[in-house]
Amino acid sequence: MWFARRVTVPNQLYAATSQQIWRRQSLSWVGIVPAGITVSAVSRWQWAQVGDVTLAGSKETQPLQIEAGSTTATTLTTMPRYAVIDTVGEFVMIGNVQTSVTYSQGGAAVVNPGDHPDRWWSSARGNYADYNPSIATQAATGRLLDVPGGLTAGKQLGERFVFYKQRGMWVGTYEGPPFIWGWALATQEVGTFGQQCVVPVNYVHYFVGNDNFYVFDGAQVRPIGEGVREWFFGRMNKSYADKIWGVHDEYNSLVYWWYPTDSARLNDFVVYNYEVGKWGVGELGMQAASAYFVDDLTWDQLWQGLTFDAIPDTTFDSAYFQANSFVPVFIDDTKRLSTQLGPHLDSSLQTTFGGDDAKTSLLRRVRIRWITAPTTATLTPSRVMQQGDTPQPGNTVTMRNARFDFTQNARWHRALIQTEGNWESPGIDAELVNRGRE
Numbered sequence: 001m002w003f004a005r006r007v008t009v010p011n012q013l014y015a016a017t018s019q020q021i022w023r024r025q026s027l028s029w030v031g032i033v034p035a036g037i038t039v040s041a042v043s044r045w046q047w048a049q050v051g052d053v054t055l056a057g058s059k060e061t062q063p064l065q066i067e068a069g070s071t072t073a074t075t076l077t078t079m080p081r082y083a084v085i086d087t088v089g090e091f092v093m094i095g096n097v098q099t100s101v102t103y104s105q106g107g108a109a110v111v112n113p114g115d116h117p118d119r120w121w122s123s124a125r126g127n128y129a130d131y132n133p134s135i136a137t138q139a140a141t142g143r144l145l146d147v148p149g150g151l152t153a154g155k156q157l158g159e160r161f162v163f164y165k166q167r168g169m170w171v172g173t174y175e176g177p178p179f180i181w182g183w184a185l186a187t188q189e190v191g192t193f194g195q196q197c198v199v200p201v202n203y204v205h206y207f208v209g210n211d212n213f214y215v216f217d218g219a220q221v222r223p224i225g226e227g228v229r230e231w232f233f234g235r236m237n238k239s240y241a242d243k244i245w246g247v248h249d250e251y252n253s254l255v256y257w258w259y260p261t262d263s264a265r266l267n268d269f270v271v272y273n274y275e276v277g278k279w280g281v282g283e284l285g286m287q288a289a290s291a292y293f294v295d296d297l298t299w300d301q302l303w304q305g306l307t308f309d310a311i312p313d314t315t316f317d318s319a320y321f322q323a324n325s326f327v328p329v330f331i332d333d334t335k336r337l338s339t340q341l342g343p344h345l346d347s348s349l350q351t352t353f354g355g356d357d358a359k360t361s362l363l364r365r366v367r368i369r370w371i372t373a374p375t376t377a378t379l380t381p382s383r384v385m386q387q388g389d390t391p392q393p394g395n396t397v398t399m400r401n402a403r404f405d406f407t408q409n410a411r412w413h414r415a416l417i418q419t420e421g422n423w424e425s426p427g428i429d430a431e432l433v434n435r436g437r438e
Contacts (some may be wrong), residue, residue: 001015001288001331005052006052007052009174009257014047014056016042018039018043032071041060043060044196046083046085049087050092055085055092057081057085059082059098062076062077062215063079063082068415071093080099082098083164085195086154086156088174089391090125091122092122092128093161093172095120095163096150099112103132104133116149118145118149119142120141120142120144120181124137124139135180142354143162146188149165153194153196157205157216161181165191167210171186190212192207192208193208193210194242194243197241204216208257210313211348212229219276235259235268237262237263237264244258245266245286247291247329249291252402253270253274254273255271255274256269256328258289267285268284269282287332287333288330289330289331290329290418291327293329294402327341344374344421344422348419349416350416351417353412354416362407362409362433363430363431364406365405365430367403367428368418370402370424372422374419376398377417377423378396379397379414379415380397381408382414386411391414394408396427
């Protein structure tokens, strides 16, 4: 899935199946790969934007271009197949490539046909269709060999470019002729699983690493997964970790990562608020996602076609009002184009254990500081006398007067809160009465 933000023609949303690319047109999808082009079964398309031209490809099939004003895709016969693609400056950067022709420089073969998992490649400067290495055009290629393995991801980082392996990261800097690009190993311990694991946000990358979540600013790789790391890697199906798909919600300062648990299906997500450093989790099936740019709206455009009774029942921070910003859109399990604007489904929240090994306490009330209260809510307490014991559940109580009243005596207490309807809360207060040291 790709949102093509173009320069001289209207923006366009694309989605793709294994052997077809679809253009969003009004309220329908129109195929743009003509019958004359044979597309091998693609496991996941990788996209890039060069001005008004959209590039789409993979290692399974020859790359395609969609030019401005064209309603069909055409084949780029001179471009290597790739697993990784992005742009930086006037260059298209690809990695983990496969070639069917010989690329030469000065009459000597530089790259022979075959599979080249650790090879990077940059197009000629200002020409996305030229990949024959040349100092004159500044098309260049090379291998990253400091650590073994194939390239798994590559993304622009300001004026530089970052390539990833599952363990290893390289920062590329444009140097001009004769070397064109210089590469420095940033780390040989941390890497990522796949292209969509890396989410650029301003001048940093947020990504799912091989053992944690990280942020990279071009100099330092910093872990950010405290509190969620062990839980996430215990749930994720690592056999399909390369299928993880991240997307940026610019308006709300959030990064989402959908991930597989039991199979290759992306059925759960984690979300990170990089403004406050907090995590959330959820269950929602997804097949593909993109960040969709909401154009500027005038006051008259905002209400165009609506009567007073038909004004959407939504909140002030809804994507409906998020003009001039990127918001996530995705294809759900039923293959429908969706946003995260629907009503909140039934949800649950479980606290960690709170207490003291040296004394017992009486938990007699839990109050949630609601900003928006749910339709209904229940709380089931549980307790242990020492950490490591099996928690013993108490009786479930229903919320009344925005609180849960009950009594429970133990050293350690935990609460499971289950809700129906939309809700928002900044915190929870628990009333604990000290019963004395032992």
